[in-house]
Every structure is written in structure tokens, then in C-alpha cells.
Amino acid sequence: MSTWHEYIEDHGSAPEWPYPILYEKETVIQSDVLVVGGGVAGSHAAIAAAKQGVRVAIAETGNLKRSGSGGVGVDHWHAACTNPCSKVTPLDYTEAVMESMHGYSNGIARYITCKESWDTLLECEEMGVQIRDEDDEFKGAEFRDDETKLMFGYDYQNRHILRIWGHNLKPLLYYEMKRLGVVMCNRIVITSLLTEGGRQGARVVGATGVNMRTGEFVIFQARATIIASGGAGRLFSFAPEMTAAAAMSTMNSAGTGHAIGWNAGAELVLMEQTGPGRLSGYGYAPYSMGNAHNTYHGVSMVDSNGKEVPWVDAYGRELKTIEERFLPARDQKFHLGPGIGISMYAEPYRSSDLARDLPERIRNGEFQLPLYTDMTHLSEMERRCLFGMMIGNEGKTRIPIYDTLTKAGFDPDKDMLQAPVMAPEAYQHSNFWGGPPIPHLRSLSGGGFLVDWNLRTSLEGLYAAGTSPVFGAGCHGESHTMGRYAARKAAAYAKTCAEPVLDRKQVAAEKSRAYQPIRQSKRGAGWKELNHAIARVMQDYCGKYKNEPILQRGLSLLRDLRENEGAAAFAPNPHELGRMLECFSLITLGELVMHASLARKCSNTYLDFHRIDYPQMDPPEWAKHIPLRQEDGKIRMRELPLDFHLRAPYAPAYEENYQAANKQEVLGHA
Numbered sequence: 001m002s003t004w005h006e007y008i009e010d011h012g013s014a015p016e017w018p019y020p021i022l023y024e025k026e027t028v029i030q031s032d033v034l035v036v037g038g039g040v041a042g043s044h045a046a047i048a049a050a051k052q053g054v055r056v057a058i059a060e061t062g063n064l065k066r067s068g069s070g071g072v073g074v075d076h077w078h079a080a081c082t083n084p085c086s087k088v089t090p091l092d093y094t095e096a097v098m099e100s101m102h103g104y105s106n107g108i109a110r111y112i113t114c115k116e117s118w119d120t121l122l123e124c125e126e127m128g129v130q131i132r133d134e135d136d137e138f139k140g141a142e143f144r145d146d147e148t149k150l151m152f153g154y155d156y157q158n159r160h161i162l163r164i165w166g167h168n169l170k171p172l173l174y175y176e177m178k179r180l181g182v183v184m185c186n187r188i189v190i191t192s193l194l195t196e197g198g199r200q201g202a203r204v205v206g207a208t209g210v211n212m213r214t215g216e217f218v219i220f221q222a223r224a225t226i227i228a229s230g231g232a233g234r235l236f237s238f239a240p241e242m243t244a245a246a247a248m249s250t251m252n253s254a255g256t257g258h259a260i261g262w263n264a265g266a267e268l269v270l271m272e273q274t275g276p277g278r279l280s281g282y283g284y285a286p287y288s289m290g291n292a293h294n295t296y297h298g299v300s301m302v303d304s305n306g307k308e309v310p311w312v313d314a315y316g317r318e319l320k321t322i323e324e325r326f327l328p329a330r331d332q333k334f335h336l337g338p339g340i341g342i343s344m345y346a347e348p349y350r351s352s353d354l355a356r357d358l359p360e361r362i363r364n365g366e367f368q369l370p371l372y373t374d375m376t377h378l379s380e381m382e383r384r385c386l387f388g389m390m391i392g393n394e395g396k397t398r399i400p401i402y403d404t405l406t407k408a409g410f411d412p413d414k415d416m417l418q419a420p421v422m423a424p425e426a427y428q429h430s431n432f433w434g435g436p437p438i439p440h441l442r443s444l445s446g447g448g449f450l451v452d453w454n455l456r457t458s459l460e461g462l463y464a465a466g467t468s469p470v471f472g473a474g475c476h477g478e479s480h481t482m483g484r485y486a487a488r489k490a491a492a493y494a495k496t497c498a499e500p501v502l503d504r505k506q507v508a509a510e511k512s513r514a515y516q517p518i519r520q521s522k523r524g525a526g527w528k529e530l531n532h533a534i535a536r537v538m539q540d541y542c543g544k545y546k547n548e549p550i551l552q553r554g555l556s557l558l559r560d561l562r563e564n565e566g567a568a569a570f571a572p573n574p575h576e577l578g579r580m581l582e583c584f585s586l587i588t589l590g591e592l593v594m595h596a597s598l599a600r601k602c603s604n605t606y607l608d609f610h611r612i613d614y615p616q617m618d619p620p621e622w623a624k625h626i627p628l629r630q631e632d633g634k635i636r637m638r639e640l641p642l643d644f645h646l647r648a649p650y651a652p653a654y655e656e657n658y659q660a661a662n663k664q665e666v667l668g669h670a
């Protein structure tokens with residue numbers, strides 16, 4: 001293989017486009033269930049639907065063998081509350097999440113996940129994922145159950161988070177889809193949903209997409225559709241040359257699923273919630289630098305004089321031993337564990353962490369930068385589990401971090417990992433590799449489709465699954481589990497619903513829109529310029545602090561981008577056409593976030609939401625959801641109690657609702 005420079009030297013010109021160009025050609029794919037997005041949520045959804053005996057198609061922008069955030073691995077599986085060693089019930093866990101987030105999360109998704117996460121993991125084990133310490137490598141360790149050989153993270157007493165060997169999980173899902181006859185469509189970017197009669201708010205009957213290699217227009221006709229397209233990493237920050245190893249989100253993370261649902265008339269909620277956005281190219285390669293968070297939980301951090309930074313429990317009390325870092329504190333119920341898509345933890349459920357006043361103590365000279373992760377303080381088992389088993393299986397770490405460091409001679413028995421050098425305030429959060437937080441760089445947080453107990457959206461025929469499409473949810477195991485659950489419901493619906501009928505006018509209009517960028521002058525902006533402009537508007541006009549004029553100005557700038565630069569933008573090949581269409585989705589999504597931000601006329605601690613013109617934090621009359629949808633192009637909003645999932649028409653108890661949804665599924669009414 002030659003480098004780009006060698007190729008040009010040898011051939012004298014850039015290579016030809018390597019695929020046949022098939023612009024305008026239409027391909028129709030019919031299925032009972034269509035899955036949009038093939039990360040772990042979408043792939044597990046496709047498997048679960050196929051097991052129900054229905055015809056399944058899955059459309060994925062990347063390649064299903066490794067696509068999505070979980071495509072290269074996972075080391076922590078959360079919410080396995082029904083595993084034989086867990087001391088936390090699904091209800092305990094769900095209530096802990098809802099209490100921590102003061103109701104601004106998703107009780108439905110949490111309860112479903114806690115009920116089925118362990119079963120979903122067992123299914124992964126059947127596919128070949130290693131979930132037990134089969135070779136007795138860690139026999140006798142505190143974090144292992146010697147009978148089941150399961151291994152646990154964070155809270156060694158309550159045992160609801162499992163450590164797994166997930167480096168090959170995604171290819172195994174791929175082979176299972178293949179075995180079950182799922183129609184797998186790689187390199188397709190889905191750009192719209194199709195609705196009955198072409199009407200906004202009507203039943204969803206399929207979707208359209210563009211093949212990013214050939215440019216072909218693909219029409220999916222489906223009885224039920226599941227959106228599992230992940231989040232929108234490119235909305236606020238865009239560093240296209242650095243999104244592989246150096247960022248959490250994939251380049252395909254463009255919020256298309258949210259945007260097409262919004263355009264089809266579905267209700268979305270919590271879209272005003274954004275969080276610090278340290279991702280997409282502005283941090284360091286995930287888990288590459290010294291830190292004490294997530295996979296590195298429990299390690300010692302030392303300063304440049306070798307002085308150790310204290311660990312504290314949930315209540316800020318200093319811990320004396322390393323073992324205590326992995327156990328609930330006195331008076332504490334259990335650790336929920338980081339990385340589950342919530343932005344704050346109530347004390348009874350919060351994990352131990354580095355001293356919270358670390359920034360101040362760095363500033364006053366008590367600790368001298370740089371800081372280092374020193375694994376030598378850990379027990380031998382703990383050290384081998386961290387730098388070996390976990391860094392060998394966690395997403396994006398096996399090759400870039402574990403292999404690279406090991407081959408370069410790094411030895412955790414004696415070497416230390418340096419943390420990034422940052423301003424003292426940046427050491428407030430122990431996830432140091434994320435880099436210093438940049439105030440105007442935000443990222444989507446809890447927003448997504450409003451779903452019912454079947455994970456159905458407000459539109460008939462449309463379901464949601466995974467981190468981000470389902471509001472208030474988020475982690476690896478949760479994504480699989482929601483995919484598996486939503487698929488059963490979608491399949492049950494597909495078995496009894498009427499034939500889906502496409503509206504040719506709607507298809508033709510979308511086809512014309514989709515090909516617009518190939519018809520423009522070559523002088524038009526490219527997708528990267530457009531994406532940069534969108535991200536800049538979002539940073540400036542929808543950053544941490546907002547008010548009505550700023551948001552209105554942001555909306556008008558996004559409209560300008562769509563109508564001017566966007567309308568004249570040029571795509572020279574099918575790949576860039578796909579990326580350009582994602583940019584149009586990003587504009588739509590940005591508008592949705594701004595509309596949702598305008599709708600919440602107060603500031604809110606739990607949503608990290610700050611209106612300069614409404615500075616009062618958490619006024620009780622605003623303790624509610626404000627779902628938004630479109631009807632005939634007009635925005636409609638309503639109010640919904642935070643505990644809507646336990647109010648009529650639902651039952652007042654989680655288990656009752658879960659059982660009722662399962663009963664509906666058996667009867668085919670999901």
C-alpha cells in the first residue's frame with residue numbers, strides 16, 4: 001500500500017472514484033422492521049426482531065462489523081440488576097437514577113434496562129462474547145464471584161456493573177445478524193422518514209437514504225421502523241481530521257435520526273439539555289492520558305513530587321484505603337457508577353472520587369502539576385485487570401492505547417501515565433483525557449424521542465432505541481437492551497398492522513432534495529465548511545448561557561445557512577453528498593435545540609441549563625417536561641409531568657407497566 005503522496009507521484013493525478021456512480025437510480029427494500037443505524041442498539045434490535053420471525057432490514061452509514069461508539073469494544077456493562085450476584089433491584093436502580101436527576105431522566109428506559117440488561121448480556125455470551133473469567137485469571141479477587149466467575153466494577157459489594165471482554169462484541173453481533181438473514185445495508189445515510197399519505201404526524205411507513213459509495217437512492221418500505229442512530233457529536237464541535245482515535249463520537253454521529261423524526265412530526269423532549277462538550281477531537285485519545293475516571297476508577301493520582309491526591313467518598317470524607325474506593329461508604333446505598341448518561345448523582349448513589357477541592361489545592365501549590373496515574377499502588381490483580389483486561393477491551397483502547405503503550409515499553413508495574421497539563425479548574429472532573437472544558441463547546445445530553453412503555457415514539461410505526469434517540473438514557477448495555485426490547489415491540493406491531501403504503505409524491509420530493517448538492521456550482525461550499533459554520537453558530541448562540549435574543553439570532557443564522565450557503569453547497573461525490581445531507585440534518589437539529597431552549601423560560605440545575613433572561617434556578621412551576629413536535633410545519637409544545645410514566649394512562653408502579661407492555665406484545669398490540 002502506498003501513501004497518498006506516493007500515489008500522486010506514481011500516477012500523476014488523484015485516483016478515480018472507485019465505485020460506479022448511480023445517482024438517480026432507485027432501489028426499493030421491503031421489510032417488516034427497518035432499523036435505522038447499526039451501532040449496538042440497532043444491531044441488537046435487528047437480531048431481536050429477526051428472532052420474532054419477521055423480515056428485517058438495517059441501514060448503517062458505516063460498516064456493520066464495527067460501526068458505532070461500541071464498535072471497537074466495551075469493558076463495562078451497566079444495570080445488570082438481575083445477575084445472580086446483584087444486590088440492587090431494577091426498582092432500586094431506576095429510583096436512584098430518577099432521584100439523582102430530580103425526575104429529568106427516563107424512568108421507562110431505566111426500568112426496562114434494569115429488567116433485561118442481564119438477559120441481553122447472556123444473549124451476547126451465547127453469541128461468543130466473553131463475560132466470565134473463564135481461565136481463572138483473577139481467581140480470589142475482590143471484584144470476582146468465584147462461583148459464576150463474573151467480574152464487577154465500581155461497587156464490589158452491590159455487583160450490578162459487570163466487567164466484560166467486549167473487544168469483539170460488534171463483529172459477533174454482525175455474524176448473528178448474518179446468520180438470522182437480516183438484510184444488511186452498509187454505507188447508507190438515511191435522510192428522511194416516509195409517512196402515510198406524506199403527512200407530518202401520520203404513521204411511519206419507511207425511510208429513504210443515499211448510498212455513500214454509489215449515490216444510489218434507496219427507498220425502504222417497512223411496517224415498523226426503529227431509530228437507533230446514536231447522537232450528534234458533530235453538532236457543536238467539528239474536527240473532521242481528528243475524530244477517529246481522538247474523539248468519543250464517530251463521524252457518523254450527526255443527529256440524523258432526531259432530525260428525520262422531528263420532520264416526520266414525532267415528539268421530542270429534553271432537547272434543551274446540553275452538557276460540557278469535551279468530545280469530537282478537542283480532547284485526547286479516550287483513556288490515553290493519566291486520569292482516575294471510569295475504566296481507571298480507583299487508581300492513585302500523584303503529583304510531580306510523588307504526593308498522592310486523596311480519594312473521598314460520596315459525602316466528601318477522605319478514604320484511608322484503596323479498597324474503600326470500590327465500596328459504598330457508611331450510610332450509602334450503592335454506587336450507580338459513572339458512564340450511564342446522567343449528569344449528577346445523589347449522594348446515596350455517588351461513587352468515590354478524587355478530592356473535590358483538587359483545583360484549589362493545585363492553585364495554592366499543595367499539588368504540583370503535572371499529575372500522574374500511578375497504578376503501582378493497586379493490588380496486582382487490580383492492576384492487571386485495569387491495564388490489561390479493561391484497557392484491552394474498552395472502546396478505542398485495545399490498539400491505540402494498550403498495544404501502542406505496551407509495544408513502546410510501558411509497564412504499569414513501574415511506569416506512570418501523565419495526565420494532561422491544564423488550568424487548575426480542569427481537574428474538577430477526574431476524566432482528564434477529555435481535555436479542559438471549553439465553556440461554549442456543548443454536546444447533546446438527555447434529549448431524544450418521547451417514548452411510551454413500548455419504546456414507541458408519538459408516531460405510529462416508529463420506535464426508538466439506544467443512547468440518544470431515547471431521551472434520558474445512555475450507556476452500552478442499555479443501548480443493546482433497549483434495541484432488543486424495542487424490536488420485540490416493533491415486530492409485534494408489524495405482525496398485525498396494515499400494509500405500509502408509500503406516498504410517491506413524498507418520495508419524489510425527498511429524492512429531489514437529496515440530489516440538490518450534486519447539481520450546484522463547484523464554487524459552492526463543501527460539507528466541511530458547512531459543518532464548521534453550523535458548529536460555530538451552535539457554540540456562539542446556544543452555548544452554556546443563553547437568552548431570547550441570542551437564541552432568536554441563532555435560529556435566523558441557521559435559517560440563513562440552510563437557504564444560502566446550504567442551498568448552494570456542492571458535493572463532488574456520493575460520500576460527500578452523504579456528509580452534506582447529514583449537515584442539513586444538523587441544521588434541523590440545531591433549530592430544534594434552540595426552539596426547546598426558548599420554550600424553557602427558566603434556568604435549571606439538573607439540565608445544566610442557564611437562561612440569562614430567566615436566572616431563577618429551578619422555579620417549581622417549571623419542574624416539568626416540555627415535549628415539542630411539528631404539525632404542518634408549525635411547532636407545537638405541551639407540558640408533561642416529570643413522572644408521566646407512572647400516571648394515567650399508565651399504571652402507578654414500574655413493574656405493572658412493564659408487565660402490561662409485555663402482555664400487549666404477546667397479544668400483538670405493541
Ligand SMILES: Cc1cc2nc3c(=O)[nH]c(=O)nc-3n(C[C@H](O)[C@H](O)[C@H](O)COP(=O)(O)OP(=O)(O)OC[C@H]3O[C@@H](n4cnc5c(N)ncnc54)[C@H](O)[C@@H]3O)c2cc1C
Binds near residue numbers: 041231
Ligand atoms: C471510546 C468509548 C468507550 C465507551 N465505553 C463504554 C463502556 O465501557 N461502557 C458503556 O456502558 N458505554 C461505553 N461507551 C458508550 C457506548 O459505547 C454507547 O452508549 C453505545 O455504544 C451507543 O450505542 P448506540 O447503538 O445507541 O449508538 P451509536 O453507537 O452511536 O450507533 C449509532 C449508529 O447509527 C449510525 N447512523 C447514524 N446516523 C445514521 C443514518 N442517518 N443512517 C444510517 N445510519 C446512521 C452510526 O453510523 C452508528 O453506527 C463508550 C463509548 C466510546 C466512544
